Amino acid sequence: MTPLERVVREEWGRLVAILLAQFRRLDLVEDALAEAVASAQASWTDATTPDNPVGWIVTAARRRVLDRLRAEAMAARKEPLLAVEAAGRPKEGVMVDDGTAVDDDLLRLVLMCAHPALPPEGASALSLRLVMGIPTSDIARLFLVPEATVAARITRAKKKVVAAGIPFAIPGNDAIGERLDVVAHTAYLSFTAGYAPGSGPDLLRAELAGEALRLARVTRSLHPSVTLDLLVVLMALQHSRRDARVGTDGSLVLLADQDRDRWHHDEIADALALLRSIENGPGPSSTLGRSYHLQALVAVEHATAARPEDTRWDHIATLYAGLETLTPSPAVRVARAVAVAEAEGPRRGLALLDGVTLSGHRLPAVRGELQARAGDLDRARESLAEAVALCENEIERRHLESRRDALGT
Known part of the structure; x- marks a missing residue:
């Protein structure tokens, strides 16, 4: 670089x-x-x-x-x-505080973008593009919408900021809380973009994922909440595996094949301690907070399994079923199908994918893997070929090509 x-x-x-x-x-x-x-x-x-x-x-x-x-x-x-x-x-219109309430450039800018005059989806998209520098195509994958839709949201948000004279200013402390859901969601999406980039040459953008985690922690210190606590737990547990996810040759290392000694166990311990303190108090009241809680519990199952075969896939499948009830989406259904396939067999997982539509390569990649495990090699090759054609991340595409080729012709 x-x-x-x-x-x-x-x-x-x-x-x-x-x-x-x-x-x-x-x-x-x-x-x-x-x-x-x-x-x-x-x-x-x-x-x-x-x-x-x-x-x-x-x-x-x-x-x-x-x-x-x-x-x-x-x-x-x-x-x-x-x-x-x-x-x-x-600098009238830039700060309404003396700089001590928010002493962090990125958080200040995200809070500015989270102005209540902007719709939440427009504010998050603007923050991801303007603050975190994430490509519009990758933002579209995060929102599960066409790229043109995201581009239009960003354009409208920018025009609103300029035309309406929305001040890029920090609100008073009482008003900051009103913007935190947007800030939390922006950090979550930014972390996802770093943890699993949708395009480009990198399997992992650890610096972007780390910056998103830092943003969540700084926000939590500014305005503590259960939702932000759970977001930090979720992101910290995921981020703890960063060094084991990429092979020495730059290739993708699947979760089951990772060297768990390379996980950051001190970060896992800190996250688990924070989760225990949360669970001793009142739970999250918002849908967003409950969503983070369920996802954090999934991450706990992976982080606490000493060996791949110790993973409690039946528990993970139950957690994803709860998440799908809370926030239905094709992405959650695909994740649930993977867990069910691990717990009950590939055909049970495939049954959950019937009728599911999801843009990008992940759905045909999962379907192809489950079809291969079920012995349906012809369909598996077709699904994996579709995934290869749709995948814009170079390392993931090479992995999919290798998996497809291993099935023969």
């Missing part, structure tokens, strides 16, 4: 936050950052890459914003110096 790619991938949200706090113009900030990145791409070489790539991008983008402000001032027949001095004026 080049230094520029690393900046765009890992620092995008912070770049937006820095410039937005100064200029308060989302439209100008996004355009300026895009132009600065394009300029860096055209001019940086191994010999000319700056020692501080982030600083270079910020400086270049800041100059472009100031140029636009000067041009706007001239067009409005105003004194250009007034625009240039915008950076030095009090």
Whole structure:
């Protein structure tokens, strides 16, 4: 990965936050950052890459914003110096606190995007794209909707922010709680995008998943709640397996084949301790919180199984049945089918997939694996070929190709 790619991938949200706090113009900030990145791409070489790539991008983008402000001032027949001095004026509309309530750039920006004037799905999509830098195509997979739908949501959210003059400001402490469900859902989706990227060359984007977990923890420290506690438990248990999920050659290592000594058992212990403290108190009252609770309990079953054969798949199947009742979705049904197949046999799992439709490669991949286990090799090859054609993650696609080829012709 080049230094520029690393900046765009890992620092995008912070770049937006820095410039937005100064200029308060989302439209100008996004355009300026895009132009600065394009300029860096055209001019940086191994010999000319700056020692501080982030600083270079910020400086270049800041100059472009100031140029636009000067041009706007001239067009409005105003004194250009007034625009240039915008950076030095009090930042009304940027913060309503003194900076101590939210001392975290990414959380501040996510809270800004979670303004109640924006619909929750638009706020989350905007945060995932603007703050976390997740591609629109991957956001569409997370929401289980077409890419064009997500692109339209993001566009509408941006226009709402600009046209309605929604302040990119931190609300008072009492109002922060009203935005936390959106922040929690954004962290959850961001973690999912890092844990299982829908496209690209990486099986795992550990830095994105880790940043999402950190965002959830910071939010929890700002405004403790059972929902956020459960989200942290869920994400921490999943993230604890990160080092074992990728082979030394970069290949996918399935859960049953992972070296469990490579799991971060200290992180698992911390998550289990937090879960015990939660279960000694009142449970979650919201659907979102109950959903996180059920998913966390599934993660506990995996994290506490010393060997693959010790996994209590019947318990996991029951938990997924409860989750499907609470929040029905094709993705939950597929996960439940896998658990039922492990507990009761592949044909019972396949029966649960009858009539299910789900975009992407996961459904035909699961169906193909279960068909292979059931001895229906012809259909398994067809399903796996479909999964290969739909899979946009390079490492997962190679795994599916290997599995398909192992079935012969």
